[in-house]
Amino acid sequence: MLRYLTAGESHGPALTAIIEGLPSNLPLDLEFINHQLWRRQQGYGRGGRMKIESDRVEILSGVRFDKTMGTPVAMTIQNKDWRNWSEKMAITGQAPSSVVEITKPRPGHADLAGALKYNQEDIRNVLERASARNTATMVAVGSVARLLLRHFGIEVYGHVVELGSVRVEKFEGTIAEIAERAERSEVRVADPEVEKRIIEQIDAAKAAGDTLGGVFEIIVTGAPIGLGSYSHPDRKLDGRLAQALMSIQAIKGVEIGIGFDAARTPGSHVHDEIGYSQGAYQRRTNHAGGLEGGVTNGQPVVVRAAMKPIPTLYKPLESVDMRTKEPYRATIERSDVCAVPAAAVVGEAMVAWTIGQSFLEKFGGDSIEEIERNYKSYLQAIGER
Ligand SMILES: Cc1cc2nc3c(=O)[nH]c(=O)nc-3n(C[C@H](O)[C@H](O)[C@H](O)COP(=O)(O)O)c2cc1C
Numbered sequence: 001m002l003r004y005l006t007a008g009e010s011h012g013p014a015l016t017a018i019i020e021g022l023p024s025n026l027p028l029d030l031e032f033i034n035h036q037l038w039r040r041q042q043g044y045g046r047g048g049r050m051k052i053e054s055d056r057v058e059i060l061s062g063v064r065f066d067k068t069m070g071t072p073v074a075m076t077i078q079n080k081d082w083r084n085w086s087e088k089m090a091i092t093g094q095a096p097s098s099v100v101e102i103t104k105p106r107p108g109h110a111d112l113a114g115a116l117k118y119n120q121e122d123i124r125n126v127l128e129r130a131s132a133r134n135t136a137t138m139v140a141v142g143s144v145a146r147l148l149l150r151h152f153g154i155e156v157y158g159h160v161v162e163l164g165s166v167r168v169e170k171f172e173g174t175i176a177e178i179a180e181r182a183e184r185s186e187v188r189v190a191d192p193e194v195e196k197r198i199i200e201q202i203d204a205a206k207a208a209g210d211t212l213g214g215v216f217e218i219i220v221t222g223a224p225i226g227l228g229s230y231s232h233p234d235r236k237l238d239g240r241l242a243q244a245l246m247s248i249q250a251i252k253g254v255e256i257g258i259g260f261d262a263a264r265t266p267g268s269h270v271h272d273e274i275g276y277s278q279g280a281y282q283r284r285t286n287h288a289g290g291l292e293g294g295v296t297n298g299q300p301v302v303v304r305a306a307m308k309p310i311p312t313l314y315k316p317l318e319s320v321d322m323r324t325k326e327p328y329r330a331t332i333e334r335s336d337v338c339a340v341p342a343a344a345v346v347g348e349a350m351v352a353w354t355i356g357q358s359f360l361e362k363f364g365g366d367s368i369e370e371i372e373r374n375y376k377s378y379l380q381a382i383g384e385r
Pocket residue numbers: 047108109110130131132135248249250251308310311312334335336337339342343346
C-alpha cells in the first residue's frame with residue numbers, strides 16, 4: 001500500500017512528508033520535484049509570501065544514488081519565512097510579549113471551528129496548520145507519484161478553465177499542446193485573450209479588497225483500462241479522486257468528465273458508445289472522463305475541481321471577537337487574492353498520487369522491475385481479448 005503523511009506549520013521551521021510503500025529502483029529526479037514546487041508558487045494574484053519562499057525539497061531517507069531503495073522516503077521543505085517567526089512560533093518556552101493573540105475568526109477559514117474544536121485561545125494555533133502552505137508537501141509527494149506514472153507512460157496535465165466570472169469557452173489542440181500553452185500563462189490558461197481578461201479581473205478584485213475563485217481541470221493520459229474497482233465503495237477510483245481533490249484547501253466541488261452537465265442531459269447524449277477497430281475498443285466521445293464503475297476505461301481521465309474565493313479579505317467581512325463576543329471585522333492576515341493557478345498544480349499532484357496508488361494496487365511489486373513484468377503481462381492479456 002502506498003501512503004503518505006505530512007507535518008508542519010505555515011510559519012514553523014519546515015514542512016515534512018514521509019512516503020511509505022514505494023517500490024525500489026524508481027529513479028527519483030529531484031529537479032523534477034523542485035520544478036513542480038516552483039510551478040505551485042507561480043500564478044498572478046498571489047500575495048507577499050511567495051516572494052519570500054523558494055521551495056526546494058531535501059530528501060532525508062529512502063533514496064541512494066538517485067534511486068529509491070523500497071524504504072520510506074522522508075522529505076523536508078524549509079520555510080524561509082521562519083526567520084521572521086522564530087520567536088512568535090517558538091517550539092519551546094513561554095509566549096513572548098510580542099505575540100498578539102488572534103481572536104477575530106475569518107469567515108471561510110478554519111479559524112472559528114478550529115479554535116472551538118481544539119480549545120485554542122489564539123487562532124494562530126489553528127490557521128498555521130489549516131493554511132494551504134501544506135500544499136507544498138502535497139506537491140512534493142504527488143511529484144514522486146508522477147515520476148512513477150511517467151515511468152509507465154502515464155502523464156498528468158492541468159490547466160485553469162474558469163476564474164471568477166471568466167470562462168475558457170473552447171480548447172483547440174491536443175491535451176499536451178493546451179497544457180503547454182497554459183504553462184506559459186500567468187494564470188494557467190491556454191488562451192492569451194482569456195488570460196488578459198482574467199488578469200484584469202484579479203486586479204479589480206485586489207483593488208476592491210476582494211478575492212476570486214475558479215475551476216481547474218486535470219487530465220491523465222496513458223492510464224490503462226482497469227485501475228480502481230467497482231467491487232467495493234472504497235475502491236472506486238472516482239470516489240478516491242474526489243476525496244483527494246477535496247482535501248486541497250478551498251476546493252468545494254469536483255466533477256468527473258462532464259460531471260454536473262450529465263445530470264441535465266438525456267442518456268443518449270451522455271454515455272460514450274463503444275466500438276472496436278484496429279484490435280482495440282474505441283470511444284468517439286469521453287463524457288465519462290475515463291471512468292466507468294469507478295474503473296479506468298482506457299480514455300483520458302478528466303476531472304475538474306472548483307475553488308472558492310480566498311477567505312482572507314483586505315476589506316474584511318463581519319465577525320465576532322471570540323474574547324468579548326463583540327462584533328468586529330475579521331482579522332487581516334497577509335494573503336493571496338487568487339490562488340487558482342497554484343491550486344491547479346496541487347490538483348495535478350493529488351490526482352497523480354491517487355492514480356499512482358491505484359496503479360501500485362493493481363501492478364504492485366517490491367521493485368520497479370517486478371512492476372514492469374506485471375504491467376507488461378496484463379497489457380498483453382487484455383490485448384488478446
Ligand atoms: C494554493 C492555495 C493558496 C491559498 N492561499 C490563501 C491565502 O493566502 N489566504 C487565505 O485566507 N486562504 C488561502 N487559501 C485557502 C484556505 O487555506 C482555505 O480556504 C482554508 O484553509 C479553509 O479551508 P476550506 O476552504 O477547505 O474550507 C489558499 C488555498 C490554496 C489551495
